[in-house]
Amino acid sequence: xxxxxxxxxxxxxxxxxxxxxxxxxxxxxxxxxxxxxxxxxxxxxxxxxxxxxxxxxxxxxxxxxxxxxxxxxxxxxxxxxxxxxxxxxxxxxxxxxxxxxxxxxxxxxxxxxxxxxxxxxxxxxxxxxxxxxxxxxxxxxxxxxxxxxxxxxxxxxxxxxxxxxxxxxxxxxxxxxxxxxxxxxxxxxxxxxxxxxxxxxxxxxxxxxxxxxxxxxxxxxxxxxxxxxxxxxxxxxxxxxxxxxxxxxxxxxxxxxxxxxxxxxxxxxxxxxxxxxxxxxxxxxxxxxxxxxxxxxxxxxxxxxxxxxxxxxxxxxxx
Amino acid sequence: xxxxxxxxxxxxxxxxxxxxxxxxxxxxxxxxxxxxxxxxxxxxxxxxxxxxxxxxxxxxxxxxxxxxxxxxxxxxxxxxxxxxxxxxxxxxxxxxxxxxxxxxxxxxxxxxxxxxxxxxxxxxxxxxxxxxxxxxxxxxxxxxxxxxxxxxxxxxxxxxxxxxxxxxxxxxxxxxxxxxxxxxxxxxxxxxxxxxxxxxxxxxxxxxxxxxxxxxxxxxxxxxxxxxxxxxxxxxxxxxxxxxxxxxxxxxxxxxxxxxxxxxxxxxxxxxxxxxxxxxxxxxxxxxxxxxx
Numbered sequence: 001x002x003x004x005x006x007x008x009x010x011x012x013x014x015x016x017x018x019x020x021x022x023x024x025x026x027x028x029x030x031x032x033x034x035x036x037x038x039x040x041x042x043x044x045x046x047x048x049x050x051x052x053x054x055x056x057x058x059x060x061x062x063x064x065x066x067x068x069x070x071x072x073x074x075x076x077x078x079x080x081x082x083x084x085x086x087x088x089x090x091x092x093x094x095x096x097x098x099x100x101x102x103x104x105x106x107x108x109x110x111x112x113x114x115x116x117x118x119x120x121x122x123x124x125x126x127x128x129x130x131x132x133x134x135x136x137x138x139x140x141x142x143x144x145x146x147x148x149x150x151x152x153x154x155x156x157x158x159x160x161x162x163x164x165x166x167x168x169x170x171x172x173x174x175x176x177x178x179x180x181x182x183x184x185x186x187x188x189x190x191x192x193x194x195x196x197x198x199x200x201x202x203x204x205x206x207x208x209x210x211x212x213x214x215x216x217x218x219x220x221x222x223x224x225x226x227x228x229x230x231x232x233x234x235x236x237x238x239x240x241x242x243x244x245x246x247x248x249x250x251x252x253x254x255x256x257x258x259x260x261x262x263x264x265x266x267x268x269x270x271x272x273x274x275x276x277x278x279x280x281x282x283x284x285x286x287x288x289x290x291x292x293x294x295x296x297x298x299x300x301x302x303x304x305x306x307x308x309x310x311x312x313x314x315x316x317x318x319x
Numbered sequence: 320x321x322x323x324x325x326x327x328x329x330x331x332x333x334x335x336x337x338x339x340x341x342x343x344x345x346x347x348x349x350x351x352x353x354x355x356x357x358x359x360x361x362x363x364x365x366x367x368x369x370x371x372x373x374x375x376x377x378x379x380x381x382x383x384x385x386x387x388x389x390x391x392x393x394x395x396x397x398x399x400x401x402x403x404x405x406x407x408x409x410x411x412x413x414x415x416x417x418x419x420x421x422x423x424x425x426x427x428x429x430x431x432x433x434x435x436x437x438x439x440x441x442x443x444x445x446x447x448x449x450x451x452x453x454x455x456x457x458x459x460x461x462x463x464x465x466x467x468x469x470x471x472x473x474x475x476x477x478x479x480x481x482x483x484x485x486x487x488x489x490x491x492x493x494x495x496x497x498x499x500x501x502x503x504x505x506x507x508x509x510x511x512x513x514x515x516x517x518x519x520x521x522x523x524x525x526x527x528x529x530x531x532x533x534x535x536x537x538x539x540x541x542x543x544x545x546x547x548x549x550x551x552x553x554x555x556x557x558x559x560x561x562x563x564x565x566x567x568x569x570x571x572x573x574x575x576x577x578x579x580x581x582x583x584x585x586x587x588x589x590x591x592x593x594x595x596x597x598x599x600x601x602x603x604x605x606x607x608x609x610x611x612x
Contacts (some may be wrong), residue, residue, distance in 0.1 A: 016385070025426065031500035032419040033427075039416035040431060042470050046451070047438040053447025112343065118336045130598060131344040137590045138351070140528035141547045142583050145554035146350050149579055157369040194345060221332045246440065253532050258555060272445075279446045280536065292444030300440055311537070 057290040078289035086274075087291070094270040094295075100180055106244055109195030110237060114229060116196060117203045118221070132193025143186055144258030148173060174183075174263040182259055183251075198240070202233040222283045226232045239314045246303030249295040271295045334593070351587070358382070358580035365576070381581035382384050391582065393542050401464045401545060402527040409523045410516060413478050417506045420475075421482035426537035432476075439472045452537050463537035464545060468526075474519055481515040482508060517600035528590055550586050554579045 019027065026033060052067075057077055059070040081087050112132070119125040150156050151172040159169040172178045210228050219227065253272035260268040269277075271291060279288025310317040352372060357365055360374035385391055420428055442448075448467065457463040485508060493503050509516070515538055531547040537542065 029425060029500075032422060032425055035419045035500070035504070038412055039420075039470065039475075040434070042412070043435055043438060044473075045455075046448075046467055047442060047472075048434075048468075050443025050447035050451050051441065053443045053450055056446060056450070063450075063453075064374065115336045115339055118333070119340060120333075128340050128344045130595065132347050134351075134591070134594065135347050137525055137529075137594055138545055138587055139531070141529070141531055141551045141555065142587055145550060145579065145583050148555050149576065150350070150353070155366065155576065160366070160369045188345065193343075220326060221329050231377060243372070243493040250469060254530065258551070272454060275445050276536075280449065285446050285450070289444060289446040292446060296441055303440060309573075 054181040054289060054293050054296075056286055057293045059286060061286040061289070063285075073286075077287050078294075080287070081290055081294065089266070090269050090271055090274045090291075092121055093267055094249055094251060097180060097183055097251050097270060101187060101251075102185050102241075102244060104184050104242065105192070108188050108192045110199050110233075112192055113199035113203060114225060117200060117229075126217045129193075129196075132196070134193070135190045136194035138190065140190075140254040143190065143255075147182065147186070147259070154296045171263075173259065173261060176267045179259065179264045179267045183255065186255065186259070198236060199233060202236040203229060206232045235316055238310050239318055242303065242306045242318050245306035246299055248302045249299045320527050327470055330578060351591075354580050354583050358577060358584050360577070378577070381577040382585075382593050384578055385581055385585065390541065390544070390549045390553075391546075391585070394544055394546035395585075397461065397464075397543060398528060398546040400461060402524050405465045405469060405527040406520055406523045408465065410520060413475055414504065414512070414516070416470070416475055417478035417482050418500070418508055420479045421485075423483070432479075435472045435475060449536055459539050459543065460539055461543055464527075464533050464543075467533060467537075474522060478512075478515055478519065481512060485511050514600050517597060521597050523601070525590065546586050550582060554583055 038146065055067055056070075058072060058074060060073045061067070080265050116125060116128060119128065153159050153169040153171045153174075158172075163169055170178075172182065206229065210232075211224055214224055216229050248270045249271055251270045251272065253276065256268060256270050257273050258278070260273055275288045275291050278284050278291070282288075307317040307319070356372045358373065359377045359379060360371070361376070361378045364371070364374055419425055420432060422428065443451075452458050452463050452467060457466060462540065490503050490507055493507055498506070529547060531545065531551060534543075534545050536546045538548075
């Protein structure tokens with residue numbers, strides 16, 4: 001620090017009041033720097049200290065000893081993790097759910113936005129928008145509560161209808177074969193409408209002359225869609241897809257945990273819920289941190305790789 | 320509409336657009352309407368006609384019974400507190416952080432921006448965060464539901480981008496008058512940033528109101544539970560727990576279903592009520608980040 005100070009002082013011209021120029025610069029901009037202090041302190045404490053906390057994965061962590069005091073165990077936890085059959089089940093569940101989301105949940109808002117853009121009555125379009133954004137504001141707890149009660153095999157509305165038609169009641173939330181469908185459908189229900197905002201903005205920024213020109217050339221609706229609209233929103237779609245790839249290991253704790261129960265655990269246990277159960281409920285802090293670190297690293301690799309791929313294909317990507 | 324000039328295909332497409340969008344909107348609305356209706360339908364009538372949305376007579380007894388639950392009161396109080404205080408802190412911190420970061424020539428700005436951006440892609444994970452919250456004494460306090468996550472990298476960068484778009488010329492006159500940056504921020508920049516601020520108020524308020532992950536992780540005392548944890552226990556977990564604890568004096572178990580519906584309505588009502596008023600802002604505000612800054 002002292003070395004840097006003297007170097008800066010030597011290099012910079014002394015300012016009018018005798019201060020070295022860099023100090024004078026800070027003094028002149030002092031209010032801006034004061035404003036930045038809470039932000040820097042916040043990110044340091046709540047983001048960088050936990051990053052340092054991943055050392056727990058390499059230690060036999062004990063709350064009393066703290067991170068520094070706990071003994072090193074190296075990669076023991078990783079070896080243990082890769083030898084565990086539970087781990088592979090959780091890995092499979094997480095990735096299967098993410099891939100299902102990419103196939104079914106991801107394109108839905110794009111299609112919805114394209115269709116909504118063709119609603120010619122502005123009032124009607126606005127009403128549809130207002131309604132389909134609404135589920136985004138509903139908590140997963142509420143959605144879980146609705147499902148548990150509406151799908152209940154004893155007196156849920158859905159099963160009452162099935163029974164009244166002479167069918168056997170189905171335990172949707174208890175049967176593992178319905179879990180993934182429920183996750184995908186509830187994701188579509190909750191966030192597709194909200195997801196249209198970004199695509200609708202991209203679509204409305206397309207200059208009208210493009211459509212006029214192509215219609216003049218005899219293009220029908222579908223051709224306009226294919227040759228004008230889709231190419232214009234491609235970069236938005238690519239960016240959203242790259243971000244989605246970065247979330248390949250995460251399925252969101254709140255949604256999965258609310259739909260999870262002991263009966264469907266074999267398909268519903270994903271990294272978030274597994275880390276929670278092993279670490280917070282089971283108290284195996286080191287091992288849970290190891291699993292968490294593994295998912296973070298894999299996510300970053302997926303994010304970087306898909307961004308690289310996008311760049312290679314001539315797209316802008318996220319940077 | 321000029322139907323004559325349209326081909327058969329175009330007409331078919333138009334019909335499909337309207338049918339699909341209308342159907343999806345109805346699906347979005349339907350479950351909530353059912354919940355509202357069931358919460359005021361006598362339980363026996365619901366069992367006989369589960370599809371009937373307008374009951375033969377309105378029965379508000381489920382709401383009355385909910386008033387007898389202490390946990391509903393404390394949950395509501397906690398949720399309102401963490402939402403209001405969380406949003407105030409969030410917006411204040413976002414404004415004072417985004418403004419200096421929007422100054423492109425400020426030395427050290429890129430370093431701080433880099434430091435913030437990294438946190439979008441890498442975080443310590445559940446256990447290190449939990450350990451931090453315990454170490455700094457937030458564990459099992461109401462502040463553990465406010466402070467962690469009060470400032471998020473993504474929204475902060477969107478806010479910075481929004482402020483970058485405000486022309487410098489608007490500040491210059493104030494600077495010439497000798498106003499310092501705090502005055503410029505509060506007198507000029509913040510009033511001009513209203514659409515963005517309104518958007519972030521909604522984002523954070525919804526997250527605070529609806530989230531339950533932090534509460535599961537960081538609180539033990541039931542008196543600290545936000546509404547969503549109370550809701551989870553009463554509605555998603557077995558509602559029978561309440562009966563076993565003797566909190567329901569009424570011996571007819573059948574009313575539990577109606578009560579569950581009623582508490583869902585109580586929990587979503589505030590968000591649904593303020594939503595239409597704020598909607599005009601967030602459709603525009605969400606776009607603030609689409610221009611790279």
